[in-house]
Amino acid sequence: MSIMRGLLWLLAFLLLGQSMVQLLPIPLPAGVVGMLLLTLWFVRRGKMNADVVAVSHPLIAMLALLIMPGVVEIFFVAGRYADQAGAILTALLVGTLLSVASSLWLMRRYMPPLNETDHE
Amino acid sequence: MSELIRDFARLPQTWFETPIAAIALTLAAYFVGVRLFKLMRHPSWFPPVVIAALLIAAVIALLPIGVEDYNRGAAWLTLLLGPATVALAVPLYQQLPQIRALWRPILMTLPLSATLAACYALLIAWAMGAPPEVLASLAPKSVTSPIALSLTEELGGSTALLMGALMVTGITAIFGVEWLSRWLKIRDPRLIGLALGINGHALGTVRAFEISHQAGAFASLGMSLTGAFTAVVLPVVWHLFV
Incomplete structure (x- = not known):
């Protein structure tokens, strides 16, 4: 039952996020706003709700499974972009490798090493 | 019969x-x-x-x-993707002390990284003659899918092409982070997690959780901040140029 109680909490915060997105000019999806609100609520209480922790582990483990159905459609419409395939693939492959390299370099340059942050 | x-x-x-x-x-x-x-x-x-x-x-x-x-x-x-996104609050809260200690370097590097993630791909595709519809589908390629879908609709791109772009970007980011971090001798799980979340959205975040809980939490942070930043900045910049 703990998992169902946790799920109810998640749904309540999702609805809260949905209402905020509709009422205020926030350009974010309801789920992300719900996540931030739930984090703030944990901060206010100073601890996490055990039911939410119980449901979060199986749900986070399922993330990859939940993304997958959205990917299926591209195999059926890929033909439409055949003449652009070279530009699209080069942009995605080279662009992503370049951006990974820049972000790793930037963060190594500006992030303090692991053991030093413990003293702050 | x-x-x-x-x-x-x-x-x-x-x-x-x-x-x-x-x-x-x-x-x-x-x-x-x-x-x-x-x-x-x-x-x-x-x-x-x-x-x-x-x-x-x-x-x-x-x-x-x-x-x-x-x-x-x-x-x-x-x-279930909705409640699963809300559930990411748990690892985020657990890593909050670490994140609080690092807010300054994160704030300095993340907006630039998120901007570069979109710009490199757009420049390459534009230089190779891709039409605006394709550019609009590629621009949010490093953003988590619920934000990316609404962004590409706003810019006039194709959602099916975007989902494909998200998949290719996610795989390339995972491969790139593993290969380049070995090459640059980076072993810090916070850094690897952030790089996976900023560049590889939810696919990168899933991979980061396989590495460690801490890497996963930093990846969720990188993913949400990149999503938030891109959602605000991309439409403004796009309408300046198009």
Whole structure:
């Protein structure tokens, strides 16, 4: 039952996020706003709700499974972009490798090493 | 006898009248995907998600049903993506002390990284002569799918092409982070997690959780901040140029 109680909490915060997105000019999806609100609520209480922790582990483990159905459609419409395939693939492959390299370099340059942050 | 054969041939269509077959197919393909991934000794360029999506596409192509029939049923399962996103608050809260200690370097590097993630791809595609519709589908390629979908609609891109771009970007980011961090001798799980979340959205975040809980929490942080930043900045910049 703990998992169902946790799920109810998640749904309540999702609805809260949905209402905020509709009422205020926030350009974010309801789920992300719900996540931030739930984090703030944990901060206010100073601890996490055990039911939410119980449901979060199986749900986070399922993330990859939940993304997958959205990917299926591209195999059926890929033909439409055949003449652009070279530009699209080069942009995605080279662009992503370049951006990974820049972000790793930037963060190594500006992030303090692991053991030093413990003293702050 | 011929009637029996006809009823038998109509079975797949009746299965997909309710969401049950689509959900069962998704779960089965996922577990087969995970098994094949292990058998192939964990190739980082071919994650279980992609193996499973290919298997589902093959089953849909073989059966007398369309991809719309599958999408309609699978939507019942992907509905859980909402509460799963909210659930990311748990690792985020657990890593809050670490994040608080690092807010300054994160704030300095993240907006630039998120901007570069979009700019490199757009410049390459533009230089190679891609039309505005393709550019609009590629621009949010490093952003988590719920934000990216609404962004690409606003800019006038194709959602199917965007989903493909998200997949290719996610795989390339996972491969790139693993390869480049070894090459640059980076072992810090916070840094690897952030790089996976900023560049590889939810696919990168899933990979980061396989590395460690801390890497996963930093990846969720990188993913949400990149999403928030891009959602605010991209439409403004786009309308300046187009």
